[in-house]
Amino acid sequence: MTDLAGPVGGRAKTSFINDPKVRSIGLQLIALVVVVFLGWSFAENARDNLAAQKIATGFGFLDNTSGFGINQTLIPYSETSTYGRAFFVGLLNTILVAVVGIILATIIGFLVGIGRLSKNFVVRTISTVYVEVLRNLPPLFQILFWYLAVLSAMPSPRQSISLFGEVFISNRGIILPRPLFGEGAGIVVWAIGLAVLLVILFRHWSASRQEETGRRLPVLWINLGLLIGLPLVAMIVTGFPISFETPELKGFNFVGGVQVIPEFVALTVALATYTAAFIAENVRSGIQSVSHGQSEAAHSLGLRNGQTLRLVIIPQAMRVIIPPLTSQYLNLTKNSSLAVGIGYPDLVAVFAGTALNQTGQAIEIIAITMGVYLLLSIITATIMNAYNRRVALVER
Amino acid sequence: MLRFRMPSAACELPFLSLVPLALAADTSAPIRMKKAAIMKRLLSTFALAGAMGLCAFGAQAATKLEQVKSKGFVQCGVSQGLPGFSNPNDKGEWSGLDVEFCRAVAAAIFGDPTKVKFTPLSAKDRFTALQSGDIDVLSRNTTWTITRDTSLGLNFTGVTYYDGQGFMIRKDKKVNSALELSGASVCTQTGTTTEQNLADFFRANNMTYEVIAFATNDEVVKAYDAGRCDVLTTDRSGLAGERLKLTNPDDHIVLPEIISKEPLGPVVAHGDDQWFDIVKWVLNAQLIAEELGVTSQNVDEQVKSATNPEIKRLVGTEGKYGEGLGLGNDWGYLIIKNVGNYGEMYDRTVGPDTPLKLSRGLNALWNKGGIQYGMPIR
Numbered sequence: 001m002t003d004l005a006g007p008v009g010g011r012a013k014t015s016f017i018n019d020p021k022v023r024s025i026g027l028q029l030i031a032l033v034v035v036v037f038l039g040w041s042f043a044e045n046a047r048d049n050l051a052a053q054k055i056a057t058g059f060g061f062l063d064n065t066s067g068f069g070i071n072q073t074l075i076p077y078s079e080t081s082t083y084g085r086a087f088f089v090g091l092l093n094t095i096l097v098a099v100v101g102i103i104l105a106t107i108i109g110f111l112v113g114i115g116r117l118s119k120n121f122v123v124r125t126i127s128t129v130y131v132e133v134l135r136n137l138p139p140l141f142q143i144l145f146w147y148l149a150v151l152s153a154m155p156s157p158r159q160s161i162s163l164f165g166e167v168f169i170s171n172r173g174i175i176l177p178r179p180l181f182g183e184g185a186g187i188v189v190w191a192i193g194l195a196v197l198l199v200i201l202f203r204h205w206s207a208s209r210q211e212e213t214g215r216r217l218p219v220l221w222i223n224l225g226l227l228i229g230l231p232l233v234a235m236i237v238t239g240f241p242i243s244f245e246t247p248e249l250k251g252f253n254f255v256g257g258v259q260v261i262p263e264f265v266a267l268t269v270a271l272a273t274y275t276a277a278f279i280a281e282n283v284r285s286g287i288q289s290v291s292h293g294q295s296e297a298a299h300s301l302g303l304r305n306g307q308t309l310r311l312v313i314i315p316q317a318m319r320v321i322i323p324p325l326t327s328q329y330l331n332l333t334k335n336s337s338l339a340v341g342i343g344y345p346d347l348v349a350v351f352a353g354t355a356l357n358q359t360g361q362a363i364e365i366i367a368i369t370m371g372v373y374l375l376l377s378i379i380t381a382t383i384m385n386a387y388n389r390r391v392a393l394v395e396r
Numbered sequence: 397m398l399r400f401r402m403p404s405a406a407c408e409l410p411f412l413s414l415v416p417l418a419l420a421a422d423t424s425a426p427i428r429m430k431k432a433a434i435m436k437r438l439l440s441t442f443a444l445a446g447a448m449g450l451c452a453f454g455a456q457a458a459t460k461l462e463q464v465k466s467k468g469f470v471q472c473g474v475s476q477g478l479p480g481f482s483n484p485n486d487k488g489e490w491s492g493l494d495v496e497f498c499r500a501v502a503a504a505i506f507g508d509p510t511k512v513k514f515t516p517l518s519a520k521d522r523f524t525a526l527q528s529g530d531i532d533v534l535s536r537n538t539t540w541t542i543t544r545d546t547s548l549g550l551n552f553t554g555v556t557y558y559d560g561q562g563f564m565i566r567k568d569k570k571v572n573s574a575l576e577l578s579g580a581s582v583c584t585q586t587g588t589t590t591e592q593n594l595a596d597f598f599r600a601n602n603m604t605y606e607v608i609a610f611a612t613n614d615e616v617v618k619a620y621d622a623g624r625c626d627v628l629t630t631d632r633s634g635l636a637g638e639r640l641k642l643t644n645p646d647d648h649i650v651l652p653e654i655i656s657k658e659p660l661g662p663v664v665a666h667g668d669d670q671w672f673d674i675v676k677w678v679l680n681a682q683l684i685a686e687e688l689g690v691t692s693q694n695v696d697e698q699v700k701s702a703t704n705p706e707i708k709r710l711v712g713t714e715g716k717y718g719e720g721l722g723l724g725n726d727w728g729y730l731i732i733k734n735v736g737n738y739g740e741m742y743d744r745t746v747g748p749d750t751p752l753k754l755s756r757g758l759n760a761l762w763n764k765g766g767i768q769y770g771m772p773i774r
């Protein structure tokens with residue numbers, strides 16, 4: 001008989017040090033301890049040395065009065081506000097450029113990307129030239145072009161181009177009438193919100209109805225009716241509480257109205273058109289990745305070209321488009337820090353620029369700023385990944 | 397706690413601090429320069445964080461003077477181009493009042509005014525460059541303020557130019573006083589005292605304004621030229637310099653109001669009193685020389701035949717005043733011989749016979765109606 005004393009089916013009895021699981025956890029723990037210790041020592045050293053050189057440290061400065069002005073503030077801000085508030089003003093300005101830029105870049109990018117595959121020679125050539133030119137010029141150059149070239153071509157406020165006497169375009173930017181909310185305006189705002197909600201619900205409902213019965217409703221018209229009708233009724237009922245303040249030229253500048261500063265326009269347009277060139281390429285390769293059989297099948301079902309593209313090709317292409325699209329969105333957000341070049345008050349210009357210089361707390365401010373960009377990137381990536389999971393191919 | 401006791405050379409983190417310098421040298425194209433400037437700021441912040449995080453201070457063995465002597469030149473931070481103060485001329489050589497001051501420091505140490513290298517810095521990058529040790533002296537039309545002197549780890553060594561902030565505007569706007577500027581758009585540069593003075597002035601006078609702040613001077617001037625703003629504001633000496641960059645300098649006037657005090661002077665980092673003394677006394681020597689009538693032309697003569705003990709102490713023929721500074725006793729002579737006295741320096745760079753046409757005003761000597769006053773060498 002053979003000796004059966006050895007373990008059967010179980011693991012060889014070895015010292016736990018040799019257990020790969022224990023080992024890997026152990027090593028990771030050691031690495032973590034070392035990293036934390038190094039980081040901590042680094043921070044301690046830095047603090048002591050900064051103190052020895054009498055360089056101010058800490059985050060107390062965030063509560064101090066900033067004492068400088070900012071020309072685009074989405075939240076109330078004045079020279080007597082704190083550095084902390086200046087930080088949020090800068091952050092919101094960065095987010096504004098990023099969001100508007102991303103929307104514009106996506107629209108232009110899809111149009112151009114589809115255009116590159118157009119059967120129409122002119123459309124195809126224009127799209128190709130667009131991509132090749134914009135993709136290959138440095139973004140800062142494009143921003144400066146949009147700013148200085150377009151700015152010098154604009155008239156002074158006194159000679160500004162006026163649209164219907166309500167909107168004024170000059171080298172001070174675009175001045176729009178400002179909506180003034182009178183009594184009952186809240187109801188109108190609610191009506192707009194309600195209309196949007198109804199539109200979304202109605203789209204869902206009509207889509208599922210179409211799946212069931214195959215009948216299509218005139219969704220577009222009904223939705224338009226909802227969007228315009230509901231607020232209009234609310235306006236009439238409340239006696240037109242929303243009026244518009246027309247900007248007026250007084251002294252050097254327009255008084256009243258809302259000013260869209262040229263720095264914002266230049267930065268957003270430059271970043272959107274630049275990023276759109278990359279998105280167009282993503283869209284093109286995405287569409288090309290969908291097998292030709294798909295459009296043939298769609299055509300043979302009687303779908304028209306536009307429908308084929310919208311209902312069959314793009315949804316499948318999205319799986320290929322989304323991941324690189326995400327990195328383009330991240331690029332746009334990060335490139336928005338080129339704003340300093342043209343004096344747009346973004347986070348880098350306001351906080352890592354003016355505030356840093358006034359307080360001299362370079363390490364703290366750069367750390368906060370880098371943290372914010374990291375956070376913005378993570379948020380964007382998370383949203384896009386969630387969307388990606390939704391459109392990803394679900395194997396049946 | 398872990399202390400990284402490193403040899404002082406390692407504390408200098410030469411590899412880190414060389415990167416920004418290498419980038420700064422790359423000024424071939426404006427676009428590349430801008431990128432480099434952004435990178436440079438980040439890198440110098442990292443260098444600062446690195447230097448602060450890795451080195452135990454006090455472990456420093458070599459003094460600044462020894463370091464400067466062993467590398468063979470003074471690294472001097474200047475502007476990216478402000479006529480009259482620090483500006484590369486057609487031949488690519490740096491010129492201006494701030495530049496000449498750095499040459500004077502080099503002359504005092506090496507007897508050779510060319511032993512200096514210049515690092516062009518934007519307003520916002522200048523202090524970080526000094527704190528991280530990238531430069532030895534900052535001589536870049538920098539205003540002496542309490543925040544800068546006390547919480548940035550810096551020391552101001554004196555005042556090379558007494559100035560104040562002013563406004564420049566197009567003549568055809570027909571404005572004669574800064575008090576008529578309510579509602580105006582104002583262009584300025586970030587990282588300057590200018591931004592806060594501007595806010596104070598308009599607030600104090602109950603006026604509204606729109607500020608557009610640019611990172612570099614070039615853009616300020618371009619935006620103003622393109623009509624983005626009605627007014628350009630900075631130090632009045634700066635206005636005189638920037639005006640020369642405009643398409644039609646004569647279409648613009650500087651308004652009479654002076655809204656702040658801007659004493660501009662050289663700066664050094666905390667932590668080396670000897671170096672602080674050297675930079676401080678270079679300027680004093682230049683002021684004393686002017687007061688005593690010692691010029692680059694006659695200084696050799698004075699060495700041979702001066703009888704005035706004050707002059708003899710200045711040029712080093714009496715007493716041993718260089719010793720306290722760690723320099724040769726002829727340090728004063730070397731400054732005057734190679735660069736000249738304060739008045740000579742002023743006249744060559746910003747004075748009435750230069751394109752800037754700035755009269756001495758406050759910067760005349762104390763006994764000639766101004767407030768420039770050299771501390772006694774004795």
Ligand SMILES: N[C@@H](CCC(=O)N[C@@H](CS)C(=O)NCC(=O)O)C(=O)O
Pocket residue numbers: 475476477478517518519536537538539540585587588589590612613630631634635638658660
């Ligand atoms: N003296 C002020 C302003 C200094 C300053 O940066 N002035 C600007 C405008 S005159 C300048 O020198 N720009 C030249 C450059 O950035 O290269 C300060 O120290 O903050």
